[in-house]
Amino acid sequence: MHTDVVHNEQSMTPHPAGSARHPQAGGRSPRRMTPARRREHLINTALRLYSQQSLEDVSIDDIVTTADVSRALFYRYFTNIRDVHVAALSTVVDELIGRLTLPPDGDFRQQLHHTLAEFVTFVETYATSYTALLRSGSTIATSTTDTLVDRVRDHVVDLFRERLGHSSSSPMLERTLRGWIAVVETTLLSWLQHTDLPREQLETWLTDQLLAMITTTAQHDPTAAEQIRHLLAESGDEP
Amino acid sequence: MHTDVVHNEQSMTPHPAGSARHPQAGGRSPRRMTPARRREHLINTALRLYSQQSLEDVSIDDIVTTADVSRALFYRYFTNIRDVHVAALSTVVDELIGRLTLPPDGDFRQQLHHTLAEFVTFVETYATSYTALLRSGSTIATSTTDTLVDRVRDHVVDLFRERLGHSSSSPMLERTLRGWIAVVETTLLSWLQHTDLPREQLETWLTDQLLAMITTTAQHDPTAAEQIRHLLAESGDEP
Structure with missing residues (x-):
């Protein structure tokens, strides 16, 4: 003993x-x-x-x-071992969700950039697990881990709604945000494999992609246009 | 007998x-x-x-x-049964890839819309299989089916390169396109569940999203800007 x-x-x-x-x-x-x-x-x-x-x-x-x-x-x-993986990933997801907040100061672009940077830090720290978690066909991808990934996505949508000042956002706006989250996930998976771009440049590019995407949605959907007018005005991206 | x-x-x-x-x-x-x-x-x-x-x-x-x-x-x-699923999905993917071509006429926006419409037709026809195939955590998601999905994505990237007239596109441009493919996949999965939007409207929105995304990339990457100048000029989207 x-x-x-x-x-x-x-x-x-x-x-x-x-x-x-x-x-x-x-x-x-x-x-x-x-x-x-x-x-x-x-x-x-x-x-x-x-x-x-x-x-x-x-x-x-x-x-x-x-x-x-x-x-x-x-x-x-x-x-x-799968039990441990799920428990460990849950711990990490809780931690991540705690960190993904909107800073009280700054315009929408700055806040977005800040939240994205927190996410990139997380993804860099847990690069191998993140890749395994998101790669479908991975041996750990199960409906449980899928739910974990969805918790993060849903949290980001909640942050966005909070920032809009609406309890619900236009369905097209929400679809745009979820589409952008898919862009972020796909891009980070490829960026982790080939770090061919400085991190700061990647973050600015992803931030601007969301602004471009919501601006496009505003041109298609009057409800969305109304909801995000103040965000775009702040960021100097009047539609 | x-x-x-x-x-x-x-x-x-x-x-x-x-x-x-x-x-x-x-x-x-x-x-x-x-x-x-x-x-x-x-x-x-x-x-x-x-x-x-x-x-x-x-x-x-x-x-x-x-x-x-x-x-x-x-x-x-x-x-x-998994053998049949994989064989059947391979057949369908071959069929889809055969159909996803750039029409010889029309400007970039029209060609893009046409190719996207072919894809939406496919997704509507095989809605349940498409959902199962893309939903990670699905019991049929394996590295084999993953490779099938990747074949379609790679084919779309090839079409885009062909349209650019370059054998290779700027890494950021390619990343933009792969990001947009993720937007299309995510959006179609949600649209199949809640068909809350006329199909034509969905297609126009997705087409405009790619134009907005590549325009944003052109603002960040001079190589990309040079490569897509003629596409944006055709579509009336000068950066």
Whole structure:
């Protein structure tokens, strides 16, 4: 038996590789934790591994070795590796949704750019997991992970509605936003593979694409035009 | 044993529900076919069923009952239901790619609208299969079906390059086009669920979205601007 050590992890925040907060890295895993903390510890271990290798390549063995626990302990918390993936991705999605807010200051273009930059930071941090999560045909793509991705998309739509000052936006406007989210996802997947563009340039380009897309929608839909007039005026993009 | 009947199917073209060419519907399946024709017959049967019910709900039993053949015969051609799905979807993708051409006449906007309309016709015909194919987390989404979807996307990019008159387009222009394809896919999935917009209006909106998107890209990328100048001039969208 190992020495008993009570170790308190202080935050739910996942720590990608390179983070300073890996007290157990290279050392022994604490032997006594509350079940909630132990589960969190296993999830955080999985998250650290994802930033070093593809999520699909992380095995139960990798997790128990890195976390310095027995397989039996692992199975007290998770049924299989897919369980860990889903739990870990849920943690990350919660974290991401918390970060995707509209800053109180700035015009619409600046706010949009800020929120997009938060998203790009996230995608860069979890590049391999993000790619696995979005690539259909991936072995982890399931209706559960699909729901996780949808939670992020729905959150972005909510932010947009909030900014419009309407509880509901024109269906065409919402479709435009969801279309733009698809552009962002597709573009980031390709950008992660071939980082052929400075990040700042990519963000400006994506920001301007949404402004162009909603301007086009305003030309097709009077309700949308009415709803976004103030946003475009702020950004100097009068339709 | 049934009477021997030699029946020649004359076309590879899949026939969605409502088509007049279902000689065996309600009658007996021809007993003698060449292996190639028999395989084609089973695939066409699957395609007919897909237009009536979700691809994921079509079983081997459905196919053998509708095609009036034995299960043993089915297993001479396919290992499992997924095999049929992939073969059927390949047939449909070949058909679609054949149809997605740039008409020789018209300006860029008109050509784009024409090609898009062909695509919407396809998507409407195979609505349930299209939805299953694109929805990640679907039970049929595999790397094989993913490759099928990518074949269509790559074909659209090729058409665009051809229209530009360049063997390669600016990376940002290509990214714009792939982003727009994602907009089209996302929009059509939602439109199939809630047909809240006349088809013509949807097509015009999507056409204008691409023009707005490439115009925005031209403002960010001098190479792209140079490559699409003539397209935008034709469509009256000078950047």
